[in-house]
Amino acid sequence: MLKKEINDLLTQTGPGTPMGDLFRQYWIPALLAQELEENDSPPVRVKLLSERLIAFRDSEGRYGLMDEFCAHRGVSLWFGRNEESGLRCTYHGWKYDVNGQCVEIPSEPAERESALCKKIKLRSYPLVKIGDVLWTYMGDPAQTPDLPEWEFARVPAENTFTSKRWQECNWLQALEGGIDSSHVSWLHSGGLKTDPLFKGAQGNKYNLADLKPFFEVVESDGGLFIGVRRNADDDNYYWRITPWVMPSFTMIPPRGDHPVHGHFWIPIDDENCWVYSFDYHSTRALTGTERQAMLDGHGVHNEYEPGGSYRPLANKDNDYLMDRAAQKRGDTYSGVKGIAIQDSSLQESMGPIVDRTKEKLVSTDSGIIMARRKLWRAVEALRDDGVQPPGVDVAHQRVRSAAVVLPKDQAFIDGCREALEVQPGVKHASV
């Protein structure tokens, strides 16, 4: 349960809101790099943290992210021409560079044009390619943090794959699904046996043999580690450990030698979010089969509606292609195909912003309770004292998930401290 004022505090991320200010402390995913695949490619409309923006890549390969609307008459620059190192409004020919600086106003006398241009600049944010993602920082330029160091974005290109999908609900209820380890045994049961990106791991046997796991939540510098333990044998526990780094990064514990999956949940506005889903292997290239499975929507990825909107093929307009016969047969637990859509179908059904004053949490929801509490504390510390929130420091980003077998008397945080940190050239700890 959460009081209404706290629910509002954590779910509203527009300009000037406390949670919006918190998100604006971080480099966050703005687009996939493939959306601006080449120089002078078409501009892309981007809505982030309730701000409407336009992204483009100019003739020199520089990326720009700026106010979507021309300073002149408020026309969307999505209709613009991306040419000769700038984005030109097709209404009257005003042109902007990647920093939002107006560089041409063709209707003005040549003698005055330059002086007038200097006075016109659209709000713009930096846009940087790291891995498969274009990252932006929407906060105070004087406080720009170091560039992100998430391992999935820093490994060689052939080791990693990232997709994104539009989810039609507030970012927080989507994130909470990612740290709610207890739903996996229900909603996603079935996937462990059949999904090409999960099946075959020894850990799956432990998962399926012990349906009464114990949970352990430990605070970290960047957020939380959420450990789930099951019986492995008489002397050992099987631990699956999920890191959450503020504000919205999670990584699923690995299975065997499969690539490791994870997510970022980024607010579009208060009723929609982007789910960035990644898969990577720390020490080897993804195989052709693995990459194809990801492109086909397996694992944490999904199929799309045609047209390039990044809206899932199974969405709320078609009841997520619910298959009651598959549900009855047990092919899937919920009747919805695929882990990503199993999650989004239920999370969107809660409504655009779930009313948390009515929920009835139980102790297995402790990860969610603690994540909310940490967000709430960080928002207040930033608002009241200007304290930099956890997760901005790149040291907090060098985390890994882990799946390990440990002696019963060993705390997971001690037993796999090294495994929970990025070690270049060393594989994820996985069973």
Next chain:
Amino acid sequence: MTTPTPTLARQPTLASSCARAATAAEARFRIDYPDLSRRDSRVIALDERTAGLARELAAATERWRGGHFLVFGRVLPGGDAELRTAAGEPVRLSSELADADVVVMLAGPADDPGPSADAAAVIGDACAARFIMSAGLVVPGPGPVDAAVSALRPNAMVLVVLQDGDDVAEVLSALRV
């Protein structure tokens, strides 16, 4: 003449079905009624440090929904234990668990894990025998919490290691204690 197979597109779509059901407008029609349900929670401090915290928490009566705040006393024969209420009244663990839905154990830093481990074991076993959910909160303070974690781990289905003592009340509120 054959009857066309109905498809989703051909079915009449009410505002409360399919896509529109998840809109903010439709959320207004969710049944709104007061939450009168009671959750019978037992919060049990295992050591001296958390005993004081339990008494403080108990004093904020307006915050709680009937949860009992208790302090562990001693192990009794037969898998039972003596507890004390915040007011100091002795009660039996077995009688407190008779109507309990969840038990939250509190433990803090200690040099000797022995007493907390014994307390956690008897409570954990009693909860397991009655199919009651058991949780443990490790409360920070001066000194290491390893002993508290060790004491609680085998006996709590859910264990949370806190870095800020203020979070205890927030976690209990979220659980509607």
